[in-house]
Amino acid sequence: MLADYQLKMPKNINAGEHALEQLAGIIANGVKKIVIFTDKGILGAGLVDVPKAIIEEAGIDYTIISDIPAEPNYHEAQAMIDEFKKQEADFIIAIGGGSVMDVAKLSSILATDEYTVKDLLDEPLLAKKQITSLMIPTTAGTGAEATPNSIVGVPEKDLKIGIVNPEMIADYVILDSRMIKNLPKPIAAATGVDALCHAIECFTSAKANPISNTFALEALDLIMNNLVEACTNPEALKAKSDMLLGSFYAGVAITSSGTTAVHALSYPLGGKYHIAHGVSNAMLLTPVMKFNEPAIKDLLAIAYDRVVKNGNKDLSVDEKSGYMINQLEEMVKVLEIPTSLKTFNVPEEDLDGLVAAGMEVTRLLVNNKREVTPKDARKIYLEIM
Incomplete structure (x- = not known):
């Protein structure tokens, strides 16, 4: 067993059958523009509807990015991040499984053009947190809502690589069992x-x-x-x-x-x-x-x-x-x-x-x-x- 050890985890965790209702309070403190990361399946299943209604009730501008593929390679992840940067958002919400949350976490530290996902494959600690992030998992699950890891494929190596950077740890997590009720x-x-x-x-x-x-x-x-x-x-x-x-x-x-x-x-x-x-x-x-x-x-x-x-x-x-x-x-x-x-x-x-x-x-x-x-x-x- 290690003689020295540490723990890093999200700052705010909301859990329970109606935890989603806490979103209103989370975004009430000066949030101006939200980007929701999700995928087509989650969107089609209606799992974005409640968070979206809460955001609309608060009168906050938002955009949905839902083209995230399952288990993306680093090129695909970068394409999503480039789309995110165009939105000039100050708050990220990820609603989905591990792939969605991993891309959202990368976006939270790559909001400028200083570094790319490819750069982080070799030097993962280069980037720093730039955008506040909230993870809402729809599987139970990858645990991506808790970790500083983002997994991306590297096609030229026929391998997946984990980018690990503590700056990617989410600021907020919502664990609501309604989000996984009808999971196939x-x-x-x-x-x-x-x-x-x-x-x-x-x-x-x-x-x-x-x-x-x-x-x-x-x-x-x-x-x-x-x-x-x-x-x-x-x-x-x-x-x-x-x-x-x-x-x-x-x-x-x-x-x-x-x-x-x-x-x-x-x-x-x-x-x-x-x-x-x-x-x-x-x-x-x-x-x-x-x-x-x-x-x-x-x-x-x-x-x-x-x-x-x-x-x-x-x-x-x-x-x-x-x-x-x-x-x-x-x-x-x-x-x-x-x-x-x-x-x-x-x-x-x-x-x-x-x-x-x-x-x-x-x-x-x-x-x-x-x-x-x-x-x-x-x-x-x-x-x-």
Whole structure:
């Protein structure tokens, strides 16, 4: 465990079934022009209607940018940022999933022409916060509303890269379960497992610490005990609300700890084959946890004691650890998330390239408690081929 650690998180968090009503007070202090970042699906589902009505009631000028593609590369992100800069706004609202929030966060630090997204790929700390930002997630979720990270594709490397800059942390967050009530099951499941990965990876990270563990364990408890119901029952607002909190807490844990080999090895799957981030994480979750088990079984036993209600406390560490890994595997199965790259027509002859790309994600691989060698990465990828 680290001897020194810190926590960075959004300044103002509003949560609850009617948290959206707090928007009126947030924008009442001199906001002149708002840009709403969202996507066509969110817009078409009517999820922007309530925030838009509140903004109109306040008499504040606004523009909606809704052309954000799923999991954009850095060229696509820059195009959205260039459109944003034309609006000369002083307040950003992101209503959507991780891609929407990531572009909005980048916009909040790239409102001038001094730097571009491409510049931040190599020097992420160049830019500073210039525009106040509010994140309203519509998935539970990526945790993007809590983190200083923005994930963009880099086509020339067939890879996704995380731009990490504390200046991107949101000023405001609204967690309202109505925003995820009618989320389609495949999206709810994939993003929910992404949040699950954040929690378990941060708790078992080499950079874990008392602060990150507080959030990661609470996130793991909320997510593992609510994910299936939240994904399968549209009326389960309590479970959905708990998932939103769990996703947010897991995002906070990322800022103090960090994800590990699950995320590191998943980035090439999204970068080259455009497999949804949550799906690629779900594929790798069990193989990586089994690989890591010799180094993390004590931690998984602690997680068992926290997460498994009425569990048998007399089980051995090995039994508790094995139970937790089996539960992770079972949840992915019950949620019907693909677990084989065959589903996406990934040929085995691409294996060498996958291994090479995965091993480049050193920012996350250094967090893994068990060292991952190219030989190890190859074996893990083969398990999902």
